[in-house]
Amino acid sequence: MKNIEDIEKMSVRELECAAENSRVEIPGGLKAGLERAISREIRRRTFVRCGAGAAIVTAACIMAVILMSGNPKDSFNDPEEAYAQIEKTFSLISSKMERGLEIVSNAEPAVEKTNGIYNNKRI
């Protein structure tokens, strides 16, 4: 075994020859183990890439279907007819809400009476 001082004195060519001639013992099964580890890693990366690709394609398909569903077709071609429909719709809204507004206005005297009693008691 050479000393460090001897190694430092050797030229590059001498070092290369020494490296070529030296025999390093490779543990048994290292090659097979490395090949198994590499193939496992390759399979894992392939799986991850395929999964990512599938997820991206799925998300893109969902967005495409939604965006392509588009706006519905106008019910009217004539703006005057459409305006008449707007009037009908607001009348319908009004008739549906009317009962609620009626109940509120009917309750108003009772609320005012209660407020009056409460305010009198406070005084």
Place this chain on the structure above:
Amino acid sequence: MKKTLLAILILISASVSVSAQDGKSIYNKYSDSENVSAVYISPAMFRLIGRLPETAMRGSSMDFSSIVSNLRGMYVLESKNSNINNNLRKDALKFINTGKYELLMEVKDNGETVNVFTAGKDDSVSSFVLIANEEDTCTFICLDGNMSRKQLERIIAGASQSK
């Protein structure tokens, strides 16, 4: 790897949020069903209505011109199909429960329940939804736009008086 997964999760959640219910998707789902009356007025038609001469609008009992220019879409569904009324009701309520709507009024009278919801700020309404349920009829009305709250209240009150 982690960045890829994060990007995919963001993409999927964006697509799911886009698929959330709105007036248009509910209209698209039920407008072609049997015994369902459906009306849709598009933003383009509202722009055309806004250009109508006043004489055309004056013939009607109320003047909606002030609000028409601010409407972007109107969806009306009236279903007398008992098979789909429940589903229409559920989809409409799911749409309302997205969080941006607040309940304006609920009326229960003679077997009919009417719920009115609005979305927007104190002085403006970006969306108005009415869901009315009777025994055999379900009505869904959705108005999208940028309406002044006072104008909308005035028009609804005025529409009842002009009948």
